[in-house]
Amino acid sequence: MDRFEGRRVLVTGAGSGIGRATVLRLLREGAVVAAADVSEPGLKETSASAGAGDRLHTRVMDVSAESSVREGVAAAVTHLGGLDVLVNAAGILRSAHTERTTLELWNRIVAVNLTGTFLTTREALPALLASRNGTVVNFSSTAASFAHPYMAAYAATKGGIQSFTHAIAAEYAKRGLRAVCVAPGSIASGMTSNPGLPEDTDWSLLAKLAPALGPGFADPAAVAGVVAMLASEDGAFITGTEIRIDGGTHM
Numbered sequence: 001m002d003r004f005e006g007r008r009v010l011v012t013g014a015g016s017g018i019g020r021a022t023v024l025r026l027l028r029e030g031a032v033v034a035a036a037d038v039s040e041p042g043l044k045e046t047s048a049s050a051g052a053g054d055r056l057h058t059r060v061m062d063v064s065a066e067s068s069v070r071e072g073v074a075a076a077v078t079h080l081g082g083l084d085v086l087v088n089a090a091g092i093l094r095s096a097h098t099e100r101t102t103l104e105l106w107n108r109i110v111a112v113n114l115t116g117t118f119l120t121t122r123e124a125l126p127a128l129l130a131s132r133n134g135t136v137v138n139f140s141s142t143a144a145s146f147a148h149p150y151m152a153a154y155a156a157t158k159g160g161i162q163s164f165t166h167a168i169a170a171e172y173a174k175r176g177l178r179a180v181c182v183a184p185g186s187i188a189s190g191m192t193s194n195p196g197l198p199e200d201t202d203w204s205l206l207a208k209l210a211p212a213l214g215p216g217f218a219d220p221a222a223v224a225g226v227v228a229m230l231a232s233e234d235g236a237f238i239t240g241t242e243i244r245i246d247g248g249t250h251m
């Protein structure tokens, strides 16, 4: 498929898991990609997986830091010569009993997941609007709509990302911009390999998080394919909504 021939894409969280899988998928479909992540080693691995090629540009960027996002997005837009697609995949998961969640931990999760999505989108909007066919794909989670114990802060950020996405979808639709969310669940990645659950976790509360489709957690490519569909012409009539990719965990 060459759905992304000539399309200029910025992916955050590109140094691991679903962000990396998205970079590889969009490169295979012909995109020119700027891959951003706070982890330089992660970006190096992504480059190595992508193989040699001049369609991938990597950049260290901390989505929770305004100056880093400003510089990172500007550099990506300059390098790509514009921007057609933004994929906001950067995120962190930290688990804790809510009564033991410090303000520092709460603020950190909000800063990366919710504020990071806002800052990157805000900085990318002028270029996305100039493209006249721009798309933003944001990362919600099944945690936004279905109870995930010990993850209240994380879940709140993912609900916020959905609301943010709906708002910008309405605000910019007449200017040719689409904004959509994916809501993954049970995907094998850096974050799910170590969710940091409390030592005294009541596992009966988490039993319903097992996917109906086996054999276990899915490969990140399962989400990357949906991101590619949403960001391509195949998703041209989809905006202001989310698609759940969780193997039927929440049927």
Ligand SMILES: NC(=O)c1ccc[n+]([C@@H]2O[C@H](COP(=O)([O-])OP(=O)(O)OC[C@H]3O[C@@H](n4cnc5c(N)ncnc54)[C@H](O)[C@@H]3O)[C@@H](O)[C@H]2O)c1
Binding pocket: 012, 013, 014, 015, 016, 017, 018, 019, 036, 037, 038, 039, 042, 061, 062, 063, 064, 088, 089, 090, 091, 092, 093, 112, 116, 139, 140, 141, 142, 143, 183, 184, 185, 186, 187, 188, 189, 190, 191, 192, 220
């Ligand atoms: N894996 C799942 O089952 C699942 C479920 C729901 C939602 N998600 C969402 O998918 C997205 C991708 O996560 P993943 O599962 O691939 O996890 P991951 O941990 O493998 O990847 C997350 C990436 O984000 C990067 N990152 C963290 N903080 C950053 C910052 N401040 N600035 C820039 N980059 C930063 C990390 O370095 C990492 O490369 C996240 O938004 C996550 O919340 C994942």
